[in-house]
Structure formats: C-alpha cells, structure tokens
Amino acid sequence: MPRTLDTPCGPVTLQRAYYHCPDCGGHVPWDRDLGLEGSRQSPGLQPLVALAGTLAPFGKSQDVLRRLAGVRLSDSTCRRRTEEAGEDLRQRHQAGQAVRPPAGQRPWDLTLPDRDEQSFAGTVAYLGLDAFAVPTRGPDGQGIVYRMLDVGLLYDPRKQHTLYVADFDHEAAATQLRLYAAALRLGAADTLVALTDAGNGLEPALRCCCSGALVFVLDFYHAAEHLHTFAQSWHGRDSPAAGAWAAQAKNLLREQGGAALLEHLQKVELGPEVAEGHEALRLLIEHQHDSVTKSTDTTTSRPEPQVDPEPDDHQSLPMAVPPGFDAKAARPRAILHFHLSEAALRAGHAVVRPEDGGPLTLDELVGFLSRAGCQVRIQPVLDPTAEAPIDGYEIPARLRAAVRARQIADVFPFGTCISPQMDLDHTERYVPMDYGGPPGQTWVGNLGPMVRPGHRAVTHGGWAKHQPEPGYFVHRSPLGYVYLVTNQGTLALGRNEFSAAVWEASAPKPAAIPA
Numbered sequence: 001m002p003r004t005l006d007t008p009c010g011p012v013t014l015q016r017a018y019y020h021c022p023d024c025g026g027h028v029p030w031d032r033d034l035g036l037e038g039s040r041q042s043p044g045l046q047p048l049v050a051l052a053g054t055l056a057p058f059g060k061s062q063d064v065l066r067r068l069a070g071v072r073l074s075d076s077t078c079r080r081r082t083e084e085a086g087e088d089l090r091q092r093h094q095a096g097q098a099v100r101p102p103a104g105q106r107p108w109d110l111t112l113p114d115r116d117e118q119s120f121a122g123t124v125a126y127l128g129l130d131a132f133a134v135p136t137r138g139p140d141g142q143g144i145v146y147r148m149l150d151v152g153l154l155y156d157p158r159k160q161h162t163l164y165v166a167d168f169d170h171e172a173a174a175t176q177l178r179l180y181a182a183a184l185r186l187g188a189a190d191t192l193v194a195l196t197d198a199g200n201g202l203e204p205a206l207r208c209c210c211s212g213a214l215v216f217v218l219d220f221y222h223a224a225e226h227l228h229t230f231a232q233s234w235h236g237r238d239s240p241a242a243g244a245w246a247a248q249a250k251n252l253l254r255e256q257g258g259a260a261l262l263e264h265l266q267k268v269e270l271g272p273e274v275a276e277g278h279e280a281l282r283l284l285i286e287h288q289h290d291s292v293t294k295s296t297d298t299t300t301s302r303p304e305p306q307v308d309p310e311p312d313d314h315q316s317l318p319m320a321v322p323p324g325f326d327a328k329a330a331r332p333r334a335i336l337h338f339h340l341s342e343a344a345l346r347a348g349h350a351v352v353r354p355e356d357g358g359p360l361t362l363d364e365l366v367g368f369l370s371r372a373g374c375q376v377r378i379q380p381v382l383d384p385t386a387e388a389p390i391d392g393y394e395i396p397a398r399l400r401a402a403v404r405a406r407q408i409a410d411v412f413p414f415g416t417c418i419s420p421q422m423d424l425d426h427t428e429r430y431v432p433m434d435y436g437g438p439p440g441q442t443w444v445g446n447l448g449p450m451v452r453p454g455h456r457a458v459t460h461g462g463w464a465k466h467q468p469e470p471g472y473f474v475h476r477s478p479l480g481y482v483y484l485v486t487n488q489g490t491l492a493l494g495r496n497e498f499s500a501a502v503w504e505a506s507a508p509k510p511a512a513i514p515a
Contacts, residue, residue, distance in 0.1 A: 053082030098183040125189035146417035174209035233280040389443030412454030413483040427467040445470040466506040474506040
C-alpha cells in the first residue's frame with residue numbers, strides 16, 4: 001500500500017504491507033515501527049517543524065520550512081506539531097525525565113578560565129533564576145493577560161554551553177534546573193554559584209529544589225540600579241552630584257564588597273529638606289543588609305559538596321544545608337491587611353475582618369500572630385487621599401502603597417496584571433522643576449500602575465492618556481478609539497462624537513496638579 005510522507009528532502013512515497021483482520025480491522029505494522037502513526041511528517045521532519053514553530057510565529061514558521069527544506073505545511077500543522085512537542089516535553093518533566101545530551105557529547109568544561117595571565121584552581125557551575133512579565137492570550141483568545149514567567153539558566157564558566165528552563169511557577173522552574181543540572185553532571189563542580197536579583201522567593205526555591213550548598217551572588221546590575229535610584233532622590237534626577245555619588249558607591253561595592261558599602265550607607269546623613277531621600281535611604285540600607293546577610297550565611301560555613309562517584313540523577317547535587325543558614329531570614333515577606341476600628345483597639349475586644357477569610361476576634365488575631373513564629377511589624381493605616389504630593393520624580397514607599405491601594409491592576413485598557421512589581425507611570429509627563437516643571441507633579445492623581453508594554457505603547461506607540469480625577473484613566477489609541485479605565489475595569493467608548501468630547505473634557509487643567 002503506497003503512502004506519501006513529507007521529509008526534509010521533499011515528499012517521499014513508501015510501499016508498505018497492509019494487513020486486514022475481520023475482527024480487529026486493518027493495520028500497517030511498519031507505520032508503528034517508524035513512528036508514522038497519525039502523522040504525515042517523517043520522524044526527521046517532526047522536530048524541525050517543532051523547532052521552527054518555537055523560534056518563529058506559526059504564520060512565519062511554515063515560510064521558514066519552505067525556504068530551508070522545500071516543505072510546504074499549513075499554519076495549523078506547524079502549530080499542532082509544536083504544541084504536541086511542548087506537551088510531550090511537559091509530561092517528561094512532570095515524570096522527572098530530562099532531555100539528555102546526545103551520546104558521545106563531551107561534558108561541560110567547568111574549570112575556570114585564565115584571566116590577566118593568572119590561573120585559578122577548582123571547578124564552578126553557574127545557575128540563575130529570574131521572573132519576567134509576559135503577555136498571554138486571555139480566555140477564548142480575547143484580550144491580553146500578563147503572567148509572571150520564571151526563567152532558569154545553567155551555564156559553564158566560559159559560557160560555551162547554556163541551557164534554559166521556564167515555568168509559570170518558580171518552584172517548578174527551580175526543580176527543572178536541578179533535573180538538568182543532574183543530567184549534565186554539574187554536581188561534580190567544586191562550587192555551585194547562583195546569580196539572582198534578590199527577588200522575593202527565588203533564593204528559598206533554589207535552596208529547596210536545587211541545593212542547600214549554593215553560593216548566592218547578587219547581580220551587580222540590580223545593586224547598581226538601587227544606588228542610582230537613591231542618588232537621584234538625594235541629589236535630584238540627572239544631577240552631576242547624583243552620578244558622582246553613584247559611581248563612588250559602585251566602585252566601593254566592586255572593590256571592597258557589600259559589607260563596606262553597607263557601612264558607607266549607614267554613615268550617610270540627609271538634611272530635612274530631602275523628604276523622599278530618607279525613605280529611599282532606608283530601603284537601600286535594608287536591601288543591602290539583606291544581601292550582606294545572605295552572602296555571609298551562604299559562604300562562611302558552606303560544606304564541601306559530596307559527589308557520588310556513580311552517576312545518579314537524584315544524588316548528583318548536594319542537598320546538605322550549611323550550619324550557618326538562617327531559615328527565618330530566608331522566609332519571604334508577607335503583608336496582611338486586617339480591618340478594625342480605633343474604638344475596638346481602645347476597648348481591647350472587637351471583631352477583626354481580614355481581606356480574605358472569615359471574621360476573627362481581636363484575641364484570635366493576637367494569638368495567630370504570636371504563634372506564627374515570625375517577626376511582625378505593624379504599619380499605620382494608609383489613607384490614599386491624605387498622601388502629600390512630591391516635587392521629585394522618585395516615588396516614596398507610602399505614596400506607592402497609596403496608589404496601589406486605589407488601583408490594584410494595570411491601568412492600560414483591558415489590563416489584568418496585578419503584580420506588585422509593576423512600575424508606577426506618571427500620567428502627565430514629569431518635567432523637572434529646573435526645566436520649568438510645576439511643583440507636586442508626583443501625587444496620587446498623576447500616577448498609575450502599568451506594565452512595560454503599555455508604557456512603551458504610550459511613549460513610542462502613539463497612545464495618549466489623561467487622568468482627570470484620581471483613579472479615572474482616559475486612553476486614546478493611535479486610531480482615535482477612546483477607553484475609560486477605573487479600578488472596576490475598562491469601558492470602550494468607541495470613536496464618535498461622544499468619545500471625542502470625553503477625551504477633550506479629560507485634558508489636564510492647570511489647577512489639576514496641586515501646589
């Protein structure tokens with residue numbers, strides 16, 4: 001029986017035997033042996049289709065295959081084959097199976113390269129984990145939903161070999177890192193180094209899922225970014241003094257380490273005229289203290305990794321926890337909101353209402369917090385309408401919290417992201433006072449949370465926005481369509497006389513920014 005298959009060399013027609021049984025029907029054993037059941041593509045072409053569908057949109061992947069291999073496939077075929085390969089990979093990961101390197105491939109070289117005509121002893125393997133906001137299709141393909149994608153990376157000292165893993169759960173991504181680190185025999189390295197930006201929950205996930213003997217190194221780029229943010233809040237944005245101070249602090253961090261920088265920051269004295277600088281300095285010192293503490297905990301008493309001489313996928317990475325590791329310090333921070341009146345606090349007994357769950361008595365709340373075994377810090381009640389405007393560009397923590405309390409989601413039309421890491425965007429462009437800008441431009445009525453794609457659409461894509469009242473955002477697309485966004489959702493006003501009148505009425509007035 002003839003059958004035509006698509007192969008990397010073009011269509012090929014096969015002649016194979018067909019067997020028929022009156023009870024069970026007909027079948028072709030050769031199709032099963034060659035992996036051709038249910039597919040017109042040959043086993044050699046199937047991975048090429050999945051690779052093209054991964055590297056390019058499905059509409060373009062079929063054109064890539066046509067140009068490179070002369071194979072003509074539809075968009076739907078490329079999509080189906082790519083999704084089947086992805087599902088197969090997901091099932092393999094869930095079963096604890098890694099895609100192993102081809103037989104005979106040389107192992108990764110984990111020796112340290114020479115630098116400045118100096119040689120270094122020992123072997124090192126590197127891994128990293130970070131989170132990114134990525135756009136995904138909403139339910140039924142409608143709208144865009146931003147989700148946090150955790151991306152992990154394994155690489156050798158020379159970066160000749162790299163391997164990426166990804167998942168929407170950071171613990172699952174960390175588990176995949178361990179799976180492939182074991183498959184690549186990276187546990188044989190003398191030292192395992194993890195690079196992170198100190199993101200919430202990343203380090204505990206790596207310790208739990210990969211190895212308790214990891215040596216954590218803070219990404220220098222993020223540390224430098226924090227220094228620049230404080231320098232600008234102290235000396236002013238784009239100030240030469242801010243650049244000079246940040247350069248000095250970065251040089252101190254690079255040459256003498258985090259402990260020396262922390263000591264330097266603790267000696268900084270700010271005058272009362274730098275209102276937002278005090279909060280920025282407190283956050284910077286707290287961040288640097290956490291970084292120094294974590295670095296000390298992971299390097300002073302780290303045991304030597306125990307490597308099994310026999311290759312074992314489940315034991316090739318050390319799992320011993322260093323004696324100096326402080327489990328309490330590694331716990332992620334949590335913020336809980338409980339609602340109760342001042343009279344209830346004075347009386348000593350009342351009903352407390354949390355944001356999630358049922359009501360509690362005041363005694364039950366106190367008992368819960370005392371039994372948690374965590375350090376508890378009580379912050380005063382935040383009134384979004386009582387936060388004073390700021391002259392500078394940087395946003396203090398209390399003002400940021402006030403804006404997020406009013407607007408929990410992305411303020412771009414149909415935005416759904418509720419990540420606490422979103423930027424707060426100035427609705428009307430911030431103009432430094434040195435260049436003629438008015439005072440008080442940074443306030444709750446000129447800020448709104450927005451993800452980076454929405455911010456770029458406004459900055460470079462022709463979108464425009466107004467905020468006539470705090471919490472009410474009016475957007476206009478490049479084609480003239482108008483959208484009203486509040487904390488209740490998005491209302492599409494269309495492109496008509498009414499929407500044009502709404503847009504004109506929402507334009508900022510000179511008195512809209514408080515003095």
